[in-house]
Amino acid sequence: MISSDVIRGYSDTIILYLLLDQDSYGYEISKSIKELSSEKYSMKETTLYSAFNRLSKNEYITSYYGDETQGKRRTYYRITESGKKYYREKCKEWKLTKEVINCFIEEGYDGDD
């Protein structure tokens, strides 16, 4: 089980990563998160939409209505240039964090092997 405290600081990063290649909408993003993490992590709706709001406010993403031929209009999200910049910063930050934490993690201490 993943501690949600650690991952919360990176929910914005996760969403931005999924928007790098193409625009997407709520359910597609949450599905991709589950799949890419091999079902180890699934983002709650409230976390997802809080992140959308935060990212929009900071102008890291923009939203628009897709024109679906059938059914309801979906809200699509697109990453902005400053969003990409922010993503790169977060990647650097994570590498550093990982290095720091790794200094205090003893391999084989968790008793898995």
Place this chain on the structure above:
Amino acid sequence: METIKTYLDNMFAGVLQTEEMIQLQSDIYDNMCEKYQELKNNGKSENEAIGIVISEFGNIDELLEEFGISYEDNKEGGNSDCGIPHISLEAAHEYMTAKNKIGYLTGIGVGLCILGVIMLIVTSVTFETAQNHFAMNMQGSYIGLILMFILITGAVALFIIAGVQNGQYEYMKKPFRMDFYVKRQLEDEKRMYQPTFTVKIIIGVVLCTLCPIPLFISSIIAENNDLVATGGVAMLLLMIAVATFLFITAGLIQDAYQQLLEIGDYTPDKKKTNTIVEVAGSIIWPLVTAVYLYIGFVHNLWHPGWVIYPITGILFGIFASVVNAVSKR
């Protein structure tokens, strides 16, 4: 799907329904439905799928915090919506039923008034023609007058009952809050009501357009016969009475829906100006009537005196639009 909707409505209950919040709730709803559908396609039972979807919803406080809304504020009426009444679906339906009743009371009242006028005309003309020799013209008029006043008294009683009923819902004129699903439900009901409204208005307009026909017919079939001509007039008035009844009942329901959904004349901005215009109207019209009665009785100027009504009507219309335009800015 219904379960998801109910769950979300409960989660968002008491949250101020801004445009932003309605959009958010609708996005989350679509998202959850898609997830539910896919789980079911992957062979999960309905209960399992619902269970998973709801367990993955998360914590509403996280969302509200992000949007800068505190749940307690909304629930206890903390700062922004202090004292703003909250309209439930039951309250909205109760209001609609009451408005329907008020519509019928007012409509019947107006009908009785017109019937009174018909009575007056018919009785006096009947007496005039039938009892010409005995000089009983006056008696006929008196009986007509008495009948008319009895009917008008009945109408006034109905108007008072309707007015008292209406007074109970004064708070609807002020701003209020309503849950997302109540609004949706009422929008659906309004849509269902539209055909009835249209039919009633069309029948009313047709009756008004056709009402001179009995008059023409009566003058064609019996020239110089007062009794038949009176029948024509009575028929004309009767058609107008029915049309008015239809306009009032249909209009009041339409009006009530607009009020509940805060559209048309009842957008939060307009609510303020409506009160100003209403207050002005409640002073001006009785005043005009008093002036008319004065110049009529004292100076016997009934005939050219009536122009005071159309003139006031036009001036009042101008005044109302000026108030509207000013308040818009």
